[in-house]
Amino acid sequence: MLNPQARFAALGLFMLTLLPSGSCDFLGLFPSPAVHIQLGQVFQISMGQTALLPTDGLSVTFKDVLEDSRCPVDVVCVWAGNAKVTLDVQQTGKATQTLALNSTLDPREAAYEGYRIRFEDLMPQPRSDRPIRREDYRLSLSITK
Structure with missing residues (x-):
């Protein structure tokens, strides 16, 4: 089980991998x-x-x-x-x-x-x-x- 800081870091890294692909377009980022x-x-x-x-x-x-x-x-x-x-x-x-x-x-x-x-x-x-x-x-x- 990951501690809270590690979970937050993993989530942040996952979100960064989505940005270049355009998967977050619904957020109005692009x-x-x-x-x-x-x-x-x-x-x-x-x-x-x-x-x-x-x-x-x-x-x-x-x-x-x-x-x-x-x-x-x-x-x-x-x-x-x-x-x-x-x-x-x-x-x-x-x-x-x-x-x-x-x-x-x-x-x-x-x-x-x-x-x-x-x-x-x-x-x-x-x-x-x-x-x-x-x-x-x-x-x-x-x-x-």
Whole structure:
């Protein structure tokens, strides 16, 4: 029979062997796979996920929701509210740039290396009876040249 310290060490070693295999994906330790996109088409990415435009070497990563004051769908509001997100954008061989885009306020779109990146939608819509978990956000964007 192993003493408690040895059992803890054995469990830790076992967990470390699982991490590289992706077996702990359900814990949210690994980002979602990248989404391949095309110019001019609306696409959707989850928090932490990257969209790739392979033909141009462009990547866009959904980093964070800085603000979500959108009116809940089950409430009548005098103002629609706003959602503000941050993205990391990079083209092969170029510096990464962090962009902040809004759903209602300006800027709703931004320029990067000749591309226009536009905020299209953020899901899910807020509800008054429950907060949105960070990992549940899905951002719709479009990219044009």
